[in-house]
Amino acid sequence: MADLGYKSQLIADTGISMGDEGKGRLVYEIIDDLQKIEGCNDPVEMILKVNGGANSGHTAAGLKLNLLPSGVVEKSVSYLGIGMGVVADPRKLLWESVPLEKKGHVVTSRLAIDERTMFSDLTHRLLDHAWEFYRETILGNEARGSTCRGISPAYADEVSQWQVYYGDLLGSKEAFAEKLKVKWERALRTIEHVCQVSPDAWNGFFDKLSKAEMQANEQALAEGCFDESEYRFSDFKGEAPFTLNMDALVDVYWEVGQKFKDQICDLREKVIDIIRRKKYIIGEFGQSYWLDKRHGFSPNVTASHTFTPEFFQSAGIPVGPLHNVGACKAYDTKVGTHVFLTQIDDESPIAPILKKLEFGTSTGRQRMIGWFDAVEKGDTLRFGGYDDLVINKLDVLKNQGDWKGPLLVCTSYTDEEGNEYNYVPRNDDLRKSLKPVYESYDTWDEDISEIRDFKDLPLNAKKYVAGMVKAVLNVANRGNDYQQFTFNLRYIGVGPDRGQLIRGIPSLNEVCEL
Numbered sequence: 001m002a003d004l005g006y007k008s009q010l011i012a013d014t015g016i017s018m019g020d021e022g023k024g025r026l027v028y029e030i031i032d033d034l035q036k037i038e039g040c041n042d043p044v045e046m047i048l049k050v051n052g053g054a055n056s057g058h059t060a061a062g063l064k065l066n067l068l069p070s071g072v073v074e075k076s077v078s079y080l081g082i083g084m085g086v087v088a089d090p091r092k093l094l095w096e097s098v099p100l101e102k103k104g105h106v107v108t109s110r111l112a113i114d115e116r117t118m119f120s121d122l123t124h125r126l127l128d129h130a131w132e133f134y135r136e137t138i139l140g141n142e143a144r145g146s147t148c149r150g151i152s153p154a155y156a157d158e159v160s161q162w163q164v165y166y167g168d169l170l171g172s173k174e175a176f177a178e179k180l181k182v183k184w185e186r187a188l189r190t191i192e193h194v195c196q197v198s199p200d201a202w203n204g205f206f207d208k209l210s211k212a213e214m215q216a217n218e219q220a221l222a223e224g225c226f227d228e229s230e231y232r233f234s235d236f237k238g239e240a241p242f243t244l245n246m247d248a249l250v251d252v253y254w255e256v257g258q259k260f261k262d263q264i265c266d267l268r269e270k271v272i273d274i275i276r277r278k279k280y281i282i283g284e285f286g287q288s289y290w291l292d293k294r295h296g297f298s299p300n301v302t303a304s305h306t307f308t309p310e311f312f313q314s315a316g317i318p319v320g321p322l323h324n325v326g327a328c329k330a331y332d333t334k335v336g337t338h339v340f341l342t343q344i345d346d347e348s349p350i351a352p353i354l355k356k357l358e359f360g361t362s363t364g365r366q367r368m369i370g371w372f373d374a375v376e377k378g379d380t381l382r383f384g385g386y387d388d389l390v391i392n393k394l395d396v397l398k399n400q401g402d403w404k405g406p407l408l409v410c411t412s413y414t415d416e417e418g419n420e421y422n423y424v425p426r427n428d429d430l431r432k433s434l435k436p437v438y439e440s441y442d443t444w445d446e447d448i449s450e451i452r453d454f455k456d457l458p459l460n461a462k463k464y465v466a467g468m469v470k471a472v473l474n475v476a477n478r479g480n481d482y483q484q485f486t487f488n489l490r491y492i493g494v495g496p497d498r499g500q501l502i503r504g505i506p507s508l509n510e511v512c513e514l
Helices: 023-038 090-102 122-138 151-159 166-170 173-194 199-216 218-222 246-259 267-276 309-315 351-355 374-383 428-433 459-476 508-512
Strands: 010-015 044-049 058-060 063-065 079-082 111-114 280-284 323-329 332-334 368-370 388-392 407-414 435-441 488-493
Touching: 010 023, 023 044, 023 280, 023 323, 023 488, 044 267, 044 309, 079 267, 090 218, 090 246, 111 267, 122 151, 122 173, 122 199, 166 173, 166 246, 173 246, 199 218, 267 280, 267 309, 280 309, 323 332, 323 374, 351 368, 374 407, 374 459, 388 459, 407 459, 435 459, 459 488, 459 508, 488 508
Parallel strands: 010 280, 010 323, 044 079, 044 280, 079 111, 323 388, 388 488
Antiparallel strands: 058 063, 332 368, 407 435
């Protein structure tokens, strides 16, 4: 059997392709593992949200989460950490935490928000819409598929030295207001003069934001947690276009921010103390390796760093040993305007089956679907590195209805001249011109959702898993032996519920021999 231990008290939960890999559910599975390994009920002291903001949604334990870490329902976890690599609108924190607490989950008192966590606000969201307007209307370019949650503009404030921190909520309201108003004035002039937004479009931004939040918080509204006026962004419009009622906006952010004041702390000290006491921290990452602003392909990337080095930057501690659990699906999905070399044609009988399952947690947008791209995942292993591989949603690929296979695994790319590429080219024009090279695998008839041991899988399911694993290893090692870049196959997901996965998996060599 594969080695199921962890080499560090710091465990990263990352995505190795284009996001939406099922990272949220892994938090609970890792906790279950550690409870058995350590022989106690509370081995994990903190779930740390490492990067991103309300753009990085997770579905975990039946809950749809954005800003909050996925450990919300696990009572044994003492801290829900928000690291300094996160941009967080406190109103979004409130809108997410209140409904959960109404259901009986302890949320706010467990939050540990670092003083240097960046404050995100309404103007970031307005800028997000404005830059999309500029891209499409002024430049005539294709939209980049932003969630318009204000993430990129918030990180832009960080690098241009206009950032506001949660620590600013610990000072005076006057100092807080002055810092925000200077930044807001700059944002408004950018929207008006640089992005060249029309007055009609400006007014439309507020309507779009209200509609989006009404939709995102539909359940909270139905449960009576908030009134519709909570999401009425037009309340903050000024009398003239490209102005805001800044005093009203300051009052709202100050009032909401004070609700979280007692949770603002020096997260570095908490992390160091947890390590000293031999407890575990699970770092929950948003997005994935190929959406990292440095490693992905602009403009179809996020604004944060989405892989393991950011764990240490966000927690504010020295670089040290880290155990990385890399997640993917048994097929691929992307959302937005990404180049999708392995996209499945809508006419394929598997397309409606998979599309029925694939909607973005944050936005509700339909995801595109495609065949398993081992080239992307192999390069993530080679250049990003992961100790464990988790393959989710194997169960949905069985024969059903008109769908009888075959399953395809992309093992390399080829150009018009027939040249083969067993890596992801960094030249985006070249990458866009390539076609996938596939290996074909038969499907299976059996329902595998109740299987918990690899040996009990249908033979064709085993062969498909082996095909995915071998293709990833082949790319990572550039066709040489599998020794330099390798991993454990930790879990195979066969359903969405906690514990609905295969843990009993042979060693990688045994899997590859199939």
